Amino acid sequence: MAKVNQQLIADKLNICRTTVSRCFSNHPKINPETRAKVLELAAQLGYRYTAQRAPRNPEKQTAREIGVLIGVRPDMTELPATSQYMLKGISERAAAQNLALDVRYIDPAELDEMLQSTSRTPKGLRAGNGTWKGAILIFPFTTETIVNLSRRVSTVSIAEDYSQGGIDCIDVDHHAGIYDMVSHLADLGHKRIGFLSWRYSVESPWMYRRFGAYVDSLYRLGIDFDPELALNVRKGEDLSVEQLADTVAQQIENGVTAWVSAADHQAYRLIADLQKKGISVPRDCSITGFDGIEPPLGMPRLTSIKVPFDEMGVSSVIRLLERMKNPAGHRRHNLVEGRIVIGETTQSL
Template structure:
């Protein structure tokens, strides 16, 4: 369902309530029972409802000042082929509606050691400057545990084992099924999967890999562990250049004619590296990515799944405000569907 079509009238119909009751529930009006407010707010969040900037959010202008941190798992804000700028736009737009102040911090996950207490992020937590925090990209489980013990926490595009952390994520399984189905429809029978090696890997690669395996099963296609790169921790970890070398070798030795990449930045780099190794994309090798990012000038658009990053960022703010207001509410995990982007990197199997 398109998020832009979701309005208060639809929510009222779904819950058999008046529109006025829905409006007051979204504004956290005390005249509405807590049970009704919770039902309305949970359905609104599930449907992706967004109030327009001209309306009052759930927090009025006279509400007590609320500042939340946004902790982005990169060392700086100028990372190439990154998704966080789109997530951050959604966060900022929604924060304006909710009258929430956002404090953005960039932090390399491998250098993040909350137990030392010396980093600015930790000082903000201890001094009470933040009421909650949104985590973008993977951080170490131990670090997240310490954060969640101090603050209400929402994680974006990553899952954690800690109880009480709300998750806003992509429905990776259905997205991978769509990509593999597109490759199978083009005639590909041997399809590999690759990722890059990351210091803090997180769960997102494993989830997308499991979706790839499920998709192969649904299509009746073979699965071979040797056609999977940088997923199994018991196999050598390869750099991007080594990954491209391995792909070229497997294509020539095993006739693996298509590769599913765990993310767009990996796919775009592979599309650059393979021609340097004598393989054309997509004539010799088809490639898919994940995120729906635009190509650099002169590059072919990768066939991918476009993730609604701005809406995810918006939903993260809504979820965090709700968590701050209801700290003992059950944990929520919200999955958002991605949309297939028909790029220029899939063709019928060639004669490698």
């Protein structure tokens, strides 16, 4: 078999090897489609790109700039506080690596429009000196946007798992966190432990990841998994927030003593709803959350997993730089473990 190098890729695609080289070295003037083709073939052939080290003209080293895109829909009145923590980590690492940042709060729909344009660098995304060398995404965008953007520049997402988009993702370690929650409950003597989530208009991969981890944890701890205790996970099952509380209350009657909620805000709402029905947490049942947000006024602190957003920010920059070095490499999921916070919503049986 022929040696896998740029020449081979060029021959197979009937283009000049120079073009192939430029696809890897983040040259600004490469057709996104060509780039996509080259990177895909490279991945297939198992070509491993290693950048040549010393740059030809050391003084020409212009400051590299990366874009940080924070998706904010116009109807959102207040910005989620989490983005601040991520930005802190991002800017800390960017400074250390001598990277300039271009932070933009942007409506996902607007970004999508910009990227529809066939030209390589949409005006709106053009930075002062030139083009971005990479992009970090915070909060959800559409898969289409992701694909269009990642063909142009190396892209990394924080906290959103674009399973279809094929980009690197920095996320909290859902699996480890849920395992901590389930084994905390098991340690407290709970045997009938349910899982619940809300339904959102868009698919939420994190919910499935957490659910999968819940099942895994039960089996690992030797507790049987009862599909009846997984609420709002099955496709087509679409309980409203109120129905969810009803079902939970009913299952508590049936002997369920603990619930793993897919997210803190869902859990706080549930606790309030159960309280209205005369069910007290943690007296009548224990509840755990995930995310570690501050409790709403007057609510007890949830037993939860605190997500280290700043470390995730740091990791996103590290990963982005690696992605830029090797654009055709395998996709990554870099997971940061959250810390368990024992609150007032779980108690021993």
